[in-house]
Amino acid sequence: MTRLIILIATLATISIGALLIKRGASQSRTLDLSNRPHLAPSVVAKLPAAYVSHSTAPLTSPSHIVGTLPTPDSNWTQPILEDPFAKFRDWTARYLTAPEQREPNLESEGLDLARTRRQALAQLIRTDPQRALELAVPLNVVHQLPEEIRSQLEERISGRGQLALLGALPQPGKEQQVNPTFRTVTVNRCVLDAYVYGRRLDESTRDDIPFHGIAVDNVIAINENPLRILKQAEFAGVTSSNTDPICSVSGKSANEHNSALAADIGGKIVFLCGLSHALELNDRLIVQDSGSTNNSGGAQFFASPSWATGPKSLLFLRVAFDDQPGAPFPESTGVNLVSKLNAF
Numbered sequence: 001m002t003r004l005i006i007l008i009a010t011l012a013t014i015s016i017g018a019l020l021i022k023r024g025a026s027q028s029r030t031l032d033l034s035n036r037p038h039l040a041p042s043v044v045a046k047l048p049a050a051y052v053s054h055s056t057a058p059l060t061s062p063s064h065i066v067g068t069l070p071t072p073d074s075n076w077t078q079p080i081l082e083d084p085f086a087k088f089r090d091w092t093a094r095y096l097t098a099p100e101q102r103e104p105n106l107e108s109e110g111l112d113l114a115r116t117r118r119q120a121l122a123q124l125i126r127t128d129p130q131r132a133l134e135l136a137v138p139l140n141v142v143h144q145l146p147e148e149i150r151s152q153l154e155e156r157i158s159g160r161g162q163l164a165l166l167g168a169l170p171q172p173g174k175e176q177q178v179n180p181t182f183r184t185v186t187v188n189r190c191v192l193d194a195y196v197y198g199r200r201l202d203e204s205t206r207d208d209i210p211f212h213g214i215a216v217d218n219v220i221a222i223n224e225n226p227l228r229i230l231k232q233a234e235f236a237g238v239t240s241s242n243t244d245p246i247c248s249v250s251g252k253s254a255n256e257h258n259s260a261l262a263a264d265i266g267g268k269i270v271f272l273c274g275l276s277h278a279l280e281l282n283d284r285l286i287v288q289d290s291g292s293t294n295n296s297g298g299a300q301f302f303a304s305p306s307w308a309t310g311p312k313s314l315l316f317l318r319v320a321f322d323d324q325p326g327a328p329f330p331e332s333t334g335v336n337l338v339s340k341l342n343a344f
Contacts, residue, residue: 062191069229069282075134076141084120085135088113092141104195107146114152120215121154129195129213129221136214140233158212158228160266161187163194164205185211185220198224199286209289210266226289227282230262230269237264238269245271249281314338 080086091110098106120209124132137153145153163185172180185194193213197202200222230238245254245262248270254260257275265285272278316338318328 030273069227069278076138080133080135081129082120082124084113086139088117092137092145096141096144107149110145110149111152114149114165118152118154118168118216121214122219125195125216125219125221128197130197130224132221133214133223139231143233154214154216156212157187157215158264159187160208160209160210161185162198162205162207163196163203163209163211163222165203166205170324185222187211192218192220194222195221196222196224200224203289205291210268210285211262212266225282226265226285227278228264229278230264235262242271246279247273249273249277259340314341 017337078091080089088110091113095102095106097108121135123134124135136156139156142150142153163183165181167181167184168178169180183194183196185192196211210226211222212226212228213220215221245260246252246254247254247260250256250273252273254271254273257273261272261274261278263270263272263278265279270281272281316334320328320336
C-alpha cells in the first residue's frame with residue numbers, strides 16, 4: 001500500500017502561490033495545421049445559422065469578442081489538430097446537415113466519437129486547460145444533439161466557491177507519486193480537481209470567487225476570466241423577461257447604444273452597455289480575485305479573500321503505521337520542516 005504523509009498547511013505571512021513556476025505567460029503551443037483544414041465552405045453553407053459565427057455579427061454575438069474574452073463559438077469552425085476533437089466536430093457538421101432520414105449508423109458513430117473525445121478531453125484538461133476550453137462544444141450545437149451523445153460531453157460549470165492551492169509532502173522515496181502542489185475547486189459542496197492557466201497560475205487560495213469552466217468526471221478547467229459573455233440564444237432568453245436592463249458599470253440603460261450584452265459572473269447574470277464595459281468589469285473582477293481594492297471604481301464587487309495569507313496556526317501530525325516500528329521520524333525533523341515554511 002502506498003503510504004503518503006500529506007501535509008496541507010496555510011503558510012505564515014506569505015502565499016503558497018509563490019511556490020509555482022510561472023508557466024502561463026511563457027507557455028506556448030505550436031500546432032501544425034497544414035493537414036487540418038477549416039470546415040469546407042460547402043458544409044458551412046448548409047449548417048444552421050446558430051452553428052457558425054460570422055465576423056459581421058452584432059456585438060451580442062460571441063464572435064465579436066475574439067481576442068478579448070474568447071468563447072468556444074469563436075474557435076468551433078477553426079482548424080483543429082487534435083484528432084479526437086476534429087473527428088467529433090466534423091461528425092456534428094454531418095449530423096446537423098443530414099436529411100431527416102439519417103443513416104442508421106450515424107448516431108452510433110457519433111456516440112463512439114463522443115466517448116473517445118471525452119477520454120481525450122479529461123487528459124487535455126490536466127495538461128493544457130486553456131486548449132481544453134478552446135475545444136469545448138458550443139451550447140447551440142450541444143442542444144441539437146441526441147441526449148445519449150450530450151451525456152458524453154463536458155459539463156459547463158459557473159458559480160462561486162473556493163479555488164484552493166494545496167501542498168503535499170510525500171514519504172521519502174515516494175516523491176514521484178505525489179504532486180507537490182495541486183488545486184481543487186469547491187462549489188455547491190462538490191470538490192473537483194482544478195487545472196488553471198495564465199494569471200491563475202500565480203494565485204494562491206481564493207475564497208468565494210466567481211469562476212466558470214468545463215468539467216469531465218472529477219476534473220475541471222477553469223477559465224482565467226471570471227466573466228463570461230452570454231451567447232446569442234442565452235442573451236435572448238434573459239432579455240425576454242427584462243426589456244430594459246441596466247448596465248452594471250454605468251448604471252444606465254444597457255440598450256442606450258443598441259449594443260447591450262449579458263454576462264455570467266459566478267452564476268449571476270448582469271447586463272452591460274457594450275464590449276468596453278464587459279472588459280472593464282472583467283478587469284475589476286480580476287483585481288477582486290487578487291485581493292486588492294485598487295479598482296477603477298474604488299469599490300469592491302465581492303469580498304476579498306483572506307484565508308490564504310497572514311499568520312496561521314498549524315497542526316503538524318506525524319503518522320505512524322502498525323507495521324512501521326518506532327516514530328515516523330525524529331521530533332527534530334518535524335521542527336526543522338515547520339521552521340523552514342516561511343522560506344518558501
